[in-house]
Amino acid sequence: MKPFKHYDVNTLDEAVSALQNFAGKAKIIAGGTDIVGMFKDEVFAERPEALINIKTIPNLDYIKEEDGMLKIGPLALLEDIAHDELIKGKYTALAEAARRTASPHIREMGTISGNICQQCRCWYFRSPNNRFNCIRKGGEDCYAEEGENRYHSIFGNVKDCLAVNPSDTAPALIALGAKVKTSKRVLEIADFYEKEEPKKTTVLDDDEIVVEIQVPQPAANSKSKFEKFAIRKSIDFPIVNCASQVEMDGDTVKSARVCLNAVFANPYVAQKAAEYVVGKTLDEETVTAAADLALQDAKPLTKNAYKITIAKSLIKKTLLACK
Amino acid sequence: MSSFVVDKKGIKRYAVTIGVNGSEYTKVIKANTLLVNFLREDLDLTGTKRGCELGDCGCCTVMMDGKPVNSCLVLAMDCDGHEITTAEGIQDGEDLDIVQEKFVEHAAFQCGFCTSGMIVSSRALLNENPNPTDHDVREAIAGNLCRCTGYVNIVAAVLDAAKEL
Numbered sequence: 001m002k003p004f005k006h007y008d009v010n011t012l013d014e015a016v017s018a019l020q021n022f023a024g025k026a027k028i029i030a031g032g033t034d035i036v037g038m039f040k041d042e043v044f045a046e047r048p049e050a051l052i053n054i055k056t057i058p059n060l061d062y063i064k065e066e067d068g069m070l071k072i073g074p075l076a077l078l079e080d081i082a083h084d085e086l087i088k089g090k091y092t093a094l095a096e097a098a099r100r101t102a103s104p105h106i107r108e109m110g111t112i113s114g115n116i117c118q119q120c121r122c123w124y125f126r127s128p129n130n131r132f133n134c135i136r137k138g139g140e141d142c143y144a145e146e147g148e149n150r151y152h153s154i155f156g157n158v159k160d161c162l163a164v165n166p167s168d169t170a171p172a173l174i175a176l177g178a179k180v181k182t183s184k185r186v187l188e189i190a191d192f193y194e195k196e197e198p199k200k201t202t203v204l205d206d207d208e209i210v211v212e213i214q215v216p217q218p219a220a221n222s223k224s225k226f227e228k229f230a231i232r233k234s235i236d237f238p239i240v241n242c243a244s245q246v247e248m249d250g251d252t253v254k255s256a257r258v259c260l261n262a263v264f265a266n267p268y269v270a271q272k273a274a275e276y277v278v279g280k281t282l283d284e285e286t287v288t289a290a291a292d293l294a295l296q297d298a299k300p301l302t303k304n305a306y307k308i309t310i311a312k313s314l315i316k317k318t319l320l321a322c323k
Numbered sequence: 324m325s326s327f328v329v330d331k332k333g334i335k336r337y338a339v340t341i342g343v344n345g346s347e348y349t350k351v352i353k354a355n356t357l358l359v360n361f362l363r364e365d366l367d368l369t370g371t372k373r374g375c376e377l378g379d380c381g382c383c384t385v386m387m388d389g390k391p392v393n394s395c396l397v398l399a400m401d402c403d404g405h406e407i408t409t410a411e412g413i414q415d416g417e418d419l420d421i422v423q424e425k426f427v428e429h430a431a432f433q434c435g436f437c438t439s440g441m442i443v444s445s446r447a448l449l450n451e452n453p454n455p456t457d458h459d460v461r462e463a464i465a466g467n468l469c470r471c472t473g474y475v476n477i478v479a480a481v482l483d484a485a486k487e488l
Contacts, residue, residue, distance in 0.1 A: 003334045006354035006400050029398070033378055036396050039355065040376065051354070053401060079390075103466025105444070106378055108390040109397065234465035235379065 001039050005050035011057060012211055016183050018052045024206035026050040030075060031110040033102070034118045041128040045137040045199060054209070061111075063087065070215040074113035078169070079104065081112060091215055093224035093243040093318075097172035100228045103235040113210040115169045116180070116192070117202055120265075121237050122152065122163035135161040136198050149301040151239065154308060155264040156299050161198035163265060166237045170267045171259035172226045173215065175243035181212040189213075190259075193266035219254075222247035225321035227314045238262040240307050242270075242314035246282065246322035253277045258294065258319065260311055270294035273315055282323045284316075291315040339403040343368065344412030352399050359383045361399035362409060370410035370439045374468075381467030384440035385409045391447040393466070410439035413446050422446050422484045429480035433471035440467045445481045453488045455481070 009015045019026055027048040029035050035051070038044060054060070060075040063084050070091055072081070081087055082099035101107060101115060119125075124132040124143040133139035144152045144162040152162040170189065178189045182204060194200040204210070218224065224245035230236035241261050247254045256277050258270040273294035280286045291312035298308050327337040328351065340349045343366060350365055359376075362368045362385070374382030376395045383394040386408040394407075413420045419427070422445050432438040441464055448455055448463035455463070460481045461474070469477065 001355040001357075004354055005335055006337065006398070008403075029401070032398060032401065033393075033396050036357075036398065037377060051398075055401060102378075103381065104463060105381060105384060105391050105393045105466040106396070108387075109392050234462075 002042070002047065004039070004048065006053060007050060008053045008056040012054075012060075012183060012209065015052050015054050015057070015209055016207055018050075019207040019209070022048075022050055026052055028209055029053050030055060030114045031077075031106075032114075033106050033110045034114060038119060041126060043126050043128070043130060043137075065217070068217055070217070072112055072213040072215070074111060074210045074212065076112050077108060078102075078110045078112065078115060079107035081169075082107060090218060091176055091224065093172040093175050093226040093245060094169060094215065096226035097168040097228075097241070097243060100226070100230075100233075100241075101168040106235075112169060112213060115167055116173065116189070116213075117204070117210065118167055119201055120163035121166045123148070125163055135159060136163060138199065145301070148303065150303040150306075151262075152301055152304055153264050154298045154300045154304055154311070155268055158195065158198050158265040161265060162301065163198070164262045165193065165201070165264070165266055166262055167267070168226075168228060168238060168241055168261070171241055171261040172224070172243040173213065174259040174267050174269060175224055175226075175245040175257045176215050176218065177245070177257060178213055178215040180210055181214060182208050182210055184208050186214075190267070190269055195266060198265065218245065219247045221249070223322040225318040227317050227321075229310045229314060240310045240314055242311065242318050244315070244318035244322055246277070246319065248282075248323075251281050252279055253282060256319070256322075258290075258315055260294075260315070263298075263307060263311055270315060272296065273319075277319060282319055284320075287316040287319040288312075290319065337400060339400060341399065341402045341404075342406040344408060354398065354400050356399040358385070358394040358397040358399045358402055358407070361402075362394060362407070368409050368411050372436055372439060374436065374440075378466075379468070380437070381440045381444065381464075382437055384443045384467060386443060386447050389447065389450060391444045391463075391466070408443070410443055413442060420446065421487055422449065422481065425480040425484040425487075426477070429476045429483065431472060431476040431480040432469075437467055437469045437471075441469065441477055445477075445484070449481070449485055449488060453485060455485055457482065 029051040060073040062073040088095040226243040228241040256274040273290040276290040372382035374380035
């Protein structure tokens, strides 16, 4: 690892002013499970000069219900979210997603804010010492287009970049309709991800940090579910994952939200599936049609058409589980 | 904020105090020192192994304030003021810990490279949950890869150790 500077901060304001002082040349470190790996492999377009450690800020790992919503501090650990009784009961998809993220060791380090902000795992992007100068690093080519693209996007590219977002908690938070509060603004989590510029994962400015995650209380007769397909159940990043939340009105669906991830540069909201099930009963036939509709727009690459089958199956499973 | 010195090349070195296996060590380290390297190279505690260095294999598992973490993904800087327990610290003086004894009894290793990580993860589980089920044990060691044993004897050893706690 090349040398860098390291600052411990005691408040969020200190963290923001430290970021401002470095004018884009510093990054935040919380759990560190993603950024330490990036430093090791030297996979930055521009290597940060400094890391600002926010783990030293007290009382940011809270999980509480307040003002009619669930509030999660940016330093809440994935392991704590996975085993929190309140989240398991009312915000099921989020607890399940946190529980299926990585291994227990990484969940003990990794935070919820880090999980939603993490960089992609594209193996060309992550190839050590910036071996591939891909679009995400300011280059001109996406090596996945003609190379090994079995884990890449099935819904097209963002400015030719085919990498996918690997977060497990992001689709769960989108299905639950969460908001991200940053040091500057409050964003719907679906708008939190950068849609135009592949060099950035999120819309966060250089001097902006996540300060809270807010999940509205689900309606009384609603349920949520998260499902993930990965090679090894115990640790791997998702091949495809999916989270759904459905509010029922008697036997029929009143409203629904379905979100896939690891299929596109950003979490992919399966709007067509969600719209299709409204007003219908959740049976095998309905969910199959919804899943087919959601994947209608898929444009698989040379080696990843199999992800379509998986995505359909996960949409069906999560929707049926919300009955 | 920890105090630091700047060397001739302009690289900052920081003074940190880390508790390891019950003793406190104050050292001057670079910001890019990983906990696993701090333990192995500065403290000569080579029981903690360096495996994949990506957080995948779990060979470098240590307890940080009682929780199992991958020391290859933790900056030593971030352990300032925290308590680390390594495989050496689990042992009680010259005597093996019950988990270590049961690993020997059940032949829960072959090449042995994953063993210290397995033992730390298992011990962390038993400290939290003295009556684990087979599933609990498998989940606790989900972040530890073993390419030799097929895990069966490891799980049996941990369950057996739990009975004698």
